[in-house]
Amino acid sequence: MSAIKQNLIQIKSTLPENVTLVAVSKTKPVSDLIQAYEAGQRIFGENKIQEMTEKWEQMPKDIQWHMIGHVQSNKVKFMAPFVSLIHGVDSLKLLQEINKQALKNNRTIDCLLQMYIAEEESKFGLDEKELNELLTSVEFKELKNIRILGLMGMATFTEDQNQIKKEFTHLKSIFDSLKNIDGYGKDALQFVSTISMGMSGDYQLAIECGSTMVRIGSSIFGGR
Numbered sequence: 001m002s003a004i005k006q007n008l009i010q011i012k013s014t015l016p017e018n019v020t021l022v023a024v025s026k027t028k029p030v031s032d033l034i035q036a037y038e039a040g041q042r043i044f045g046e047n048k049i050q051e052m053t054e055k056w057e058q059m060p061k062d063i064q065w066h067m068i069g070h071v072q073s074n075k076v077k078f079m080a081p082f083v084s085l086i087h088g089v090d091s092l093k094l095l096q097e098i099n100k101q102a103l104k105n106n107r108t109i110d111c112l113l114q115m116y117i118a119e120e121e122s123k124f125g126l127d128e129k130e131l132n133e134l135l136t137s138v139e140f141k142e143l144k145n146i147r148i149l150g151l152m153g154m155a156t157f158t159e160d161q162n163q164i165k166k167e168f169t170h171l172k173s174i175f176d177s178l179k180n181i182d183g184y185g186k187d188a189l190q191f192v193s194t195i196s197m198g199m200s201g202d203y204q205l206a207i208e209c210g211s212t213m214v215r216i217g218s219s220i221f222g223g224r
């Protein structure tokens with residue numbers, strides 16, 4: 001059996017049933033993805049729209065493609081026909097563009113709102129105030145071709161497990177509070193069920209903190 005298949009089977013055996021595995025295949029050749037596909041994997045995560053689109057064209061059509069990277073508005077159109085879930089949505093403007101392109105393709109596109117939980121300058125995402133403003137805005141309520149499935153976050157890149165745990169727990173508490181705030185509108189948030197947090201180095205901790213979706217790359221496909 002190939003190493004990729006072995007890694008995948010091993011990781012899957014440790015995941016609780018309610019946790020979805022996104023196999024992060026960025027920078028890896030299609031031949032590697034095919035091995036994961038043959039081992040039963042159907043959800044792949046990429047962080048560049050062009051690379052994801054090229055792989056989508058070459059791979060079997062029952063794959064769900066997740067965009068996990070930062071998204072530029074002017075490139076949404078390239079993935080709008082096929083993308084299954086966009087993890088990194090962090091502005092109303094981007095959400096409006098996704099809605100527009102979804103409409104053009106006569107579909108609804110599922111999104112996660114990316115929260116800024118790390119103590120690093122370089123990470124994208126909303127803070128709680130911005131999340132509130134977005135979800136209570138009139139403009140947000142007008143977007144009929146997107147669905148918010150939940151939140152996504154990335155912890156600080158550190159060895160300090162307590163720090164990471166603090167950040168994941170924070171994201172979980174924001175997630176839990178989503179359903180309690182009046183004004184968000186039950187309609188707009190009726191599909192909220194997903195917390196995307198946890199990567200190769202911290203996914204076990206993320207699951208302990210309430211993650212329902214882990215994004216694992218190097219532990220499956222090897223280093224990049």
Ligand SMILES: *Cc1c(COP(=O)(O)O)cnc(C)c1O
Pocket residue numbers: 024026047068069154198199200201215216217218219
């Ligand atoms: C690359 C990437 C991952 C996967 O990272 P690994 O450490 O290889 O598991 C997860 N999430 C995002 C947003 C990424 O860019």
